[in-house]
Amino acid sequence: MTDSKPNASLTAPSIHGDALPPVEQHAQQYATVRNAHETELIEDYVELIGDLLTHRGEARAADIANRMAVSQATVSKMIRRLNELELVTSKPYRSLFLTEAGQKMAETSRARHDIVLHFLRALGVKDATARIDAEGMEHHVSDETLDIMQRFTEQQQKS
Amino acid sequence: MTDSKPNASLTAPSIHGDALPPVEQHAQQYATVRNAHETELIEDYVELIGDLLTHRGEARAADIANRMAVSQATVSKMIRRLNELELVTSKPYRSLFLTEAGQKMAETSRARHDIVLHFLRALGVKDATARIDAEGMEHHVSDETLDIMQRFTEQQQKS
DNA sequence: CAAACAGTTTAGCCTTGGCTAACAATGTTG
């Protein structure tokens, strides 16, 4: 449960960087990341489907495969999963649509994604880089940090 | 290869948010994230082993399991992989050590992790939240963004 | 209206990263 004991003296000033966090806190960090990894691909799919519906009027499996640079078989399998999760509705060989729950997830994900992207641009990151970084970072940003990012971006825009 | 055609008028002002990026750029975003996911767990292990060696003098499988909140079997299996990748050396039932390549990876990961963590704190994020966010974000931050974060943190500290 | 083409699905394979249960080795202590 606890770490093996450090055998160094108890009070000597550390020559190293930050100390290790307490075990429970450290474990929480990793657990939160593992958790995010379970949902992030789902979020990206739902967000993309929402964007395609908004900007193109329809969301076809082939478009998703191209946009994600993934095989159509992979998309087809994922769509089955999204169906089981009741996030999308689909008739065979037809465009996809989002359920109520799917729309909610798409909006939330899109909003969060935009906050992160706009924040990175406000920081001075080039657009192409900001887009790449935001695609990964978005799933690992807490609400607290998100708020701070949003305020930062607004401040930046006023000046 | 290309999206299905939008049938909306060509020049009408969009009532929606940001337009979709070009397919190739969009695909690059997702591909970069998938790539990061292949290496991030490895990086976390190597970084943690380095930290344990630095702060505790040894890195035992049980400590890793506790710190990551994961079973010992999972750690044991991952250590075999790290061995195959020649990032760690291990004798059965003995502490782990990092190879040259492992030390290099540990340093790089630790440095990047610290930049992200210190940046979040400089932004005003509470320590516990910053630690959680940094654990996930670190793997999705480009060198360009990392530079900007570091400069931001330094600026913040001067004032 | 029949082909050809484009899009979708299914089957079967692989790797990663989790888990539990059982067993083996090592360390501690009465």
Added chain:
DNA sequence: CAACATTGTTAGCCAAGGCTAAACTGTTTG
């Protein structure tokens, strides 16, 4: 030094998320 506690390994299971190949459906067009 024997028993017990801790630590490490192995085996076998599972789900997720990739892939290719092949079959099937729907659309376009000669």
